[in-house]
Amino acid sequence: MKGTARGERIWFAPRGLAVAPGSTVRFVNRDPGNSHTATAYHPEVYGRTRRIPAAAAPWDSDFLLPDESFEVTLTAPGVYDYYCIPHEMAAMVGRIVVGAPGDAGWEGPSADAEDVSPEVLAALPGVEEILANGRIEEEDRA
Amino acid sequence: MFKSTLLSAALVLGAAACATAHDEDALRMAPPGDPYVQVSDVLPLPAFLPGLGTLFVNPETLPAGPFLSYDHDGKLSATIYMTPLEELQNGTAYDDLAIGAHHVSSVDIYYNAGHPGVEKPHAHVVLFHDDEAKGRLAK
Numbered sequence: 001m002k003g004t005a006r007g008e009r010i011w012f013a014p015r016g017l018a019v020a021p022g023s024t025v026r027f028v029n030r031d032p033g034n035s036h037t038a039t040a041y042h043p044e045v046y047g048r049t050r051r052i053p054a055a056a057a058p059w060d061s062d063f064l065l066p067d068e069s070f071e072v073t074l075t076a077p078g079v080y081d082y083y084c085i086p087h088e089m090a091a092m093v094g095r096i097v098v099g100a101p102g103d104a105g106w107e108g109p110s111a112d113a114e115d116v117s118p119e120v121l122a123a124l125p126g127v128e129e130i131l132a133n134g135r136i137e138e139e140d141r142a
Numbered sequence: 143m144f145k146s147t148l149l150s151a152a153l154v155l156g157a158a159a160c161a162t163a164h165d166e167d168a169l170r171m172a173p174p175g176d177p178y179v180q181v182s183d184v185l186p187l188p189a190f191l192p193g194l195g196t197l198f199v200n201p202e203t204l205p206a207g208p209f210l211s212y213d214h215d216g217k218l219s220a221t222i223y224m225t226p227l228e229e230l231q232n233g234t235a236y237d238d239l240a241i242g243a244h245h246v247s248s249v250d251i252y253y254n255a256g257h258p259g260v261e262k263p264h265a266h267v268v269l270f271h272d273d274e275a276k277g278r279l280a281k
Binding site: 035 | 262
């Protein structure tokens, strides 16, 4: 979770990440002038359309002040999309790919294009791109 | 009659000037008191925001403010307005906004993508009240 000094831009770093099933991911707020959340798209969390595997448990970090962190362990193979509550309008979203297509129970990316803005959809890296690179970093303009 | 009217006008102006000076004195040091609340007490934000300082706002004036900005020593250093770009584009005007102090040494205007309290992309309009204010608010 990062941002420029005056808050012109904010982003997840990385915004795309590939991990093995069972990995624990830690979100740390490295933005000294803002608070952020890492919140899964899921009906149980603010009634959003599900964008994580059906077998996965949703999560919401709640607001993290600078240097605060939150951990989640991801076991179900598939594609997980998440957002920052106060910054979704600015397309602060991220995608984690757990495992790979072909894994038992794999669930690919959500096809929904109604619950999120075109800007959010455009900001989510492609699954193939994430798997090919391991991680996708936002251009660092801080 | 004319003299009496002038005197009345002068008295009104004098009263207004006194009220303004009194208000400015009340706001000079943190906390400014009612109706202002400390932003970090009611929203999940750090108590001191680099570049913005410690902010107080009257919730009824959101989103535009004014936000009163205090330095680490509690001195009023800036008055800040936050105006959502979408509202401006749709015709909303933010007129006759209050000001924390009447001496303004410089003004910064810049884009902010959003934060708790004013989540829509907006402009920060920062009126610094002395030449060293920006430096004191920096970190």
